[in-house]
Amino acid sequence: MRIKGLQLPSARLGLSTPRSVWHHASQNQSTTRAGLSQLQPDPLARPMSEEPTGDDVPADVTMWCRTLSGVPPMPQVGAPLEVRRARVEDAGALAALLGSAFEGETWDAAGVEREVLCDPTVRAILVVAAGTRLVSTASLQVRPEPPGSGWVRWVATDPDRRREGLARAVVIGVLALAAQAGCMDAYLDTRTDRLAAIRLYMQLGFEPLVADGWERASAVSGSHEVPREVWQRVVGALCAQAG
Numbered sequence: 001m002r003i004k005g006l007q008l009p010s011a012r013l014g015l016s017t018p019r020s021v022w023h024h025a026s027q028n029q030s031t032t033r034a035g036l037s038q039l040q041p042d043p044l045a046r047p048m049s050e051e052p053t054g055d056d057v058p059a060d061v062t063m064w065c066r067t068l069s070g071v072p073p074m075p076q077v078g079a080p081l082e083v084r085r086a087r088v089e090d091a092g093a094l095a096a097l098l099g100s101a102f103e104g105e106t107w108d109a110a111g112v113e114r115e116v117l118c119d120p121t122v123r124a125i126l127v128v129a130a131g132t133r134l135v136s137t138a139s140l141q142v143r144p145e146p147p148g149s150g151w152v153r154w155v156a157t158d159p160d161r162r163r164e165g166l167a168r169a170v171v172i173g174v175l176a177l178a179a180q181a182g183c184m185d186a187y188l189d190t191r192t193d194r195l196a197a198i199r200l201y202m203q204l205g206f207e208p209l210v211a212d213g214w215e216r217a218s219a220v221s222g223s224h225e226v227p228r229e230v231w232q233r234v235v236g237a238l239c240a241q242a243g
């Protein structure tokens, strides 16, 4: 299966110009940039407001940042906020943050301790702390597969502290830590209905991973490559948001 990283219509979406890219050599797979027209919404496609079908169900998707060279400096968060690494004693506060940010998900301290804080593949958990309260977070996971890649995990901001640049700061921090750890590129999983997050990831140079043909098997272990049309609908929704 061929996997393609696609360039999104950043200008049309009001996004900053993506960072320049270089040939992706760390994976044993063919990757190319696709033309803008390949992702622009198809005018003949079914409008998003029609009766829901399987296409309307949010899909798990993977995005890829093909180079970690040139990660920008981490933006300052305003005092009295502090960006730091999470500690085991933060488990309760981190569970509260993740539970408030991810609607419909329940997190508890024991689960956060087991799945996040004590997982040896999770190399760093960055948090923005406001005193004893945690208001934003992102983590770096380095899995055995694919080698040389970092995974950005558990990106979340407290609903009361959104649009303050906190997620941007911690995701940039995680990308910088991934580069320091020797990673050449980075992946993340998200969902097609997480448009705010996808806009942020695109600003930071992440591109969709698209499968040529509808194949559920993945060439990148643990990732979700979906047909081009899935991402075309996401781009359509982002364009509609941008007006």
Ligand SMILES: CC(C)(COP(=O)(O)OP(=O)(O)OC[C@H]1O[C@@H](n2cnc3c(N)ncnc32)[C@H](O)[C@@H]1OP(=O)(O)O)[C@@H](O)C(=O)NCCC(=O)NCCS
Pocket: 101, 102, 136, 154, 155, 156, 157, 158, 161, 162, 163, 164, 165, 166, 167, 168, 169, 189, 190, 191, 194, 195, 196, 197, 199, 200, 201, 203
């Ligand atoms: C996605 C999320 C982490 C963003 O957190 P945040 O701290 O508010 O994000 P930032 O303030 O750093 O915003 C950075 C960029 O993200 C995009 N963005 C964030 N929130 C947005 C929104 N509500 N609508 C549109 N774009 C948005 C924008 O491009 C923004 O840049 P700008 O403010 O210069 O336009 C937060 O909304 C959240 O926790 N959502 C629920 C959990 C989730 O979806 N996590 C991602 C899992 S993959």
